[in-house]
Structure formats: C-alpha cells, structure tokens
Amino acid sequence: MRHKTLTGFALGSACSLFLASTSALATPQDNHLKNTVDASIRPLMQQQKIPGMAVAIIAKGERHYFNYGVASKDNQQPVDNDTLFEVGSVSKTFSGILAALAQAEGKLQLSDNASQYLPALRGSAFDHISLLQLGTYTAGGLPLQFPDEVQGEDKILDYYNTWKPRFSPGVQRQYSNPSLGLFGYLAARSLGQSYEQLLEQRLFPGFGLKHSYLKVPQDQQQHYAMGYDQQDQPVRVGPGPMDAEAYAIKTSASDLLQFIAGNLQPGQLDKPLQQAVASTQSGYYQVGDMTQGLGWERYAYPVPLARLVAGNAPKMATEPHPVQWLATPEAPKADALYNKTGATSGFGAYVLFVPSKQIGIVLLANKNYPNQERVKAAHAILKELETAK
Template sequence: MQELAENSFASVIEEYNVPGLVVGVSHRGQSYYYATGLASRAGNIPASADTLFELGSVSKLFNVSLAALAEARGDMDLNEQVSERLPDLEGTAFGHLSLMDLATHNSGGLPLQVPETVASTEGLVEWLADWKPSEAGTRSYSNISIGLLGHITSNVLCMGYADTVEQDLFHEMGLQSTWVNVPEEAMARYAYGYDRKTDLPIRVNPGVLDDEAYGVKSSARDMVRFLELHLGHADAPKDLSIALERTRQGLARTDAYVQNMIWEQYSWPASVEQMIKGNSYAYILKPQPVEEIDPPLPPQEDVILNKTGSTNGFGTYVALLPGEDLGVAVLANRNIPNEARIRATHAFIQRVLADRQ
C-alpha cells in the first residue's frame, strides 16, 4: 500500500511543492496509512496518521451527519421548512426552503460565501430575508445554506455548533482526534498549512458560519474511522448507522453526478474526467440544473462518493466505494487543485483494486 500511494501521489507532491501529505485507507476491514513530508517546516515536524489537518469543506459531511442524527432521534425533520426553525424568515424565499434543500445545495442561486457586509449569523438571517433566488430549481454550492443547517441543528440540540459536534457526534463516532476547536493538549499535532501563493505558514481564519461550513480539523486515523463507519467496519449506535445511511441516499441528479447529503455520487467505475467535471469550479461557483429524485434512491453499492475540501493552506479529498469495500482520505497542508487531487486519488484507487484482486 505504501508503494501504491507513493507512485500515485509523488508527482502531485513535487509539482505543487506539498510540504506534507497523508493518505488513510480502509479496505476490506483493514486500515493502512501513508505519510510523507512535514506537518510543520518549523521544527522539521514529520506528518503522520495522527497529524491534524484542516478539512475545509469535508467538514460539511459532519454537518449533515449531525442533522441526520438529530432526525434519526426524532429531534427534527429534514423535510420541514427553514422558517419553522428560523421564524424571522417566515414568508421569504429562503424560509420556504426545506432543511434537506440546505443539505443538498438546492437553493437556486445562493452565493458561495457569506457576503462581506455580514458580520454575524443574525445579520445573515436579516440579509436572507430580502434574498431572492436568481436561478430557481438549480443546485448552488454555498457555505451559507449548509452553514445555516448546522446552526439550526445545534439550536435544536440546545448547544453551540462546536460543542454539539464535539460532544455528541464525534463522541458517537468514536473519533479521538477530531475537533472544531483544537484543545491545547493537541496543538502540537496541528499542522501548519502553507499558502499556495506565498508559501507562508497559515491556518484558517474565523468567519460567519465557519465552524459549520469548513471548520473541522482531523487526522487521517480518524478519517479512516469515519469511512469505516460508512462501510460497516466500526461499531456504531443504531441511530448513527441510520443517520449515515440517510446521508448516502440519492436525492437529486445533475448532469455530472447524483447529489446525496453533501456526498457527490458517481456510478462506479467512473471515468476520472467525469469526476473532474463534477468537482470543477463550474460546479462550485455557478448554479447547475438539477432534477429531484423522488422517492430518494437508497444507498447504492456500485458507486463512488466523494467530497473535496480546502482552506487557504490545506487540501482534503475523501472517496468512498461501498461495493469495493474501500474508503480513501487524502490530507495535505497545501491547497492542491481539485483536478490534481482527483487524478492522483483515482489512479491510487485503481492501483489498490488491481493489487488486491
């Protein structure tokens, strides 16, 4: 597995001058790790399976897992309207969206980022009261919608978002090194990211709904456990298993993939070009036509589900192939372009499957 990972990722590491990269793998109930380079150039600290990386938008997978868990416990219904949980949005376009719309980016034109003029969640709700969808019936990737889903869920559970995921969800998942707010005793394992333009050490900056949309830090070891939970190789409470299955239902169809709760699903085997298309800037920055799947598709076997995540200094990619009993997490302290991550990981997956036949 070490050689397969090195052969797959060496050229990406060289081309983008990646300081450190760790690959975690779950395959047929066994876990493997490949680590190379440095978590921090200061002190020459090596990267390892226990190094903490910023997950960026891979954090959204935990956001929807928490929402699905709250639903599985009977605390809320993902089909209810946003205005039922945020009464200030009663009678507005955003208030008319369902919580599931927030989990699938089905807003019809929300921007990617919270407007610079908005300084708080309360201010964002005020902004949304006047917002109108620019392209109704489209998928619009946005930190606003998913961020508010996390905000709503944590309100339902009567805690702040960071406390809710750390004390409830991460505990239920058995994650030992996953946090929004990294505790002092773990800071020595928290890597520094390196800015793609300046090459200076950097960590994520605070922002409105940052915890909910892109604020989780985790290790390759914990991300492998997350994948093992999805693959059925880790013990989980019944309500958590129900919730994770819920996140893998097919809910809408774009011309590139099937949209699950944050997960993006392709039939397997999938061409690398198709996956690059679905992870392109067009799908991040521009509204895309979408067709609702009703009733939802149950979790599929012969598929690959994926999610990218980035902050200014970090790049993450996770892929899950239930039918191959395989999950891969790639964590780097450089924001590697999506296309390069996907090409390298796709090649790695092909090598793993060929090697294990």
C-alpha cells in the same frame, strides 16, 4: 484489525522524499501498496510544492497510513498519524449527518421549511425553502461565500432575512457555504444544543473519533500542521460566519479514516447514527453524472477518471447547475463511489469510499492544490486496490 504506517520525510522546500517503514515485517502486499501510493503522491507533492501529506487507506478490513513531508516548514516537524489538518468542506458531511440524525430522532423533517426552526427568519424567503433544499444547495442561489461585511450573529441574520433568491427553490444547484451552514445550524437548534456541542459530544464520539476538533486545544497545538497558501506563505483558517457547520473541522488522517469506516460499515454504529448515515448516502437529485446526497456526492461505480474529475471541477462550486430531482430519495448504493473535496486557504483534502469494495481513501495536504490533482491521485490508488489480490 491491523494497522500499518509508512512514513516519508521532505528534505527542504523541493520536497525530495525518502521513505522509511515503521511497520513490522511488511508483507509483499504491503510493499506493493506502498509503491502504489508513492507513485501517486511523491510526484504530486513535487509538482504542487506541497510540504506535507497524510494518506490513509482502508481495504480488506485493514488500515494503512502513509505520511510524507513536514507539518511545518519552520520547525521541519514530520507529518505523522496524529498530525491535524484543516479539511475545509469535508466538514459539510458532518452537518449532513447531524441533520439526518435529528430526522432519525424525530426532531425535524427534511421537507420542513427552514424558517420553522428559527422564528427570526419568518417572513423571509426561508418560509418557502426546505431544509433539504438548504442541505443540497438548491435554496435558490445562495452564493459560495458570505459577503466580507457579514460578520457576527446580527449581520448573519440580517443577511438571511434580506437575501432574495435568484432562482426558484429546488431548480438550480449552487454550491454554498451559507446554504449548508444554515442547514447545520438549524439541525442543531432542533436538537436543543449548539452545533459545536453536538459535534464534539455526539458525532465525534459516535464515530469513535478522538483527535478531531473545531478549535484545536492547547495541548494538541503541537500536532496542528501549518498550512501554506499559493505564495507558500504560512496560513491557517480563521473564524467566519457558519464556519463550524461548513468548513472548520481539523482532524487527522486516522480519525477521518475512522469516519469513513463508519460510512462503509454503519452497522457498527448505534441505531440513530445508522439511520443518519443511510440518509446522507441516499440520492436526492442528479447533476450530470453526480447524484447529490447530504454532504456526499455519489457516482455509479466503477467511475471513469474523466467523469470524477468533471464532477469535482471548479465550475461545480462556482456556477449554478440545473438539477433533476429523483421521484423519491434513492437508497444508499453499494456499487457507488462517494466523495467529497475540501479546502481552506492553506490546506486541501479529498476523501472517497466504495461500499461494494469496502475501500476508503483519505488524502490530506497542508496546501490547497487543484481538485483534479487530488482526484487523479486517489483514483490511481483506487484502481490498484481494485485489482489487488
């Protein structure tokens, strides 16, 4: 498999860019792809004042990397293939994989009630909420974030035990870190290890990821990009309740593309992971044009830009939406687009893949910018890849 890297460097805060190729003897097709990515990414960075971005693409079995700007405005270190970005809620796709892996190994059933896997929850609302409902944000209205005062294991447990559903379980989709976080936590309990151990010892190695972390080790700190908030102040994600399960992964564009490659061609994975991938890409219910998987959100392919933008609009994360459950889980589809956004205070991520086209796209930035702009940029690149000879 060929790998090509094209890099861009930001000059000053205005993000004026020039590109220098580090790949040998680029073909006309490579140059066309470079021009396509440039046309989407360079204006985006200037408009959104993004210091640095990494773009990774898989198409026709080849992987391409395009690096822009700086990982840190302080030392002007350029983004490269090893730069680590916070990917926020893209982390949720790994919780989906872990729960699906536990089911494949007979350690849980998604139809089981959540309290079955944590005795301390018995007698709470979670006696009547399934793992699948937790993993698809339909537990009954768990909020987007934990209240600020919920810190530490005891208060987290108290929160879950005293929480009262706003809706009947399974009726409304309410995007939620507490919901998906508990889902991942209970999946890990069923496997007899901590979530952190399972992620770092099973999932990362299982997909061939070598530069992905929950806590960036000291010898990798030089690769960890600095994030920038809406006031352009430096910021990185801090610890929080259920952070590992919901939003705490730091990874590189090349590692994330490796993860996408495993989703595009799961046959290269071991058998339990193959089954897990199928479960995460299966459809469980519909909200408008979107079919909900475990972590992944699926659309019939091809997808008009307006439909993809609407499915990733802010109200999808902040408002409840009635769901239409499928009679039985719908198997993964080749003619589908799977995607997931993710963000922390200082970073923005977006990934998509289309199995029938064997195309995957990763966009990572060290600034949190609107989802619709991420979708527009990735969709423009996708359209060009679809028509490439």
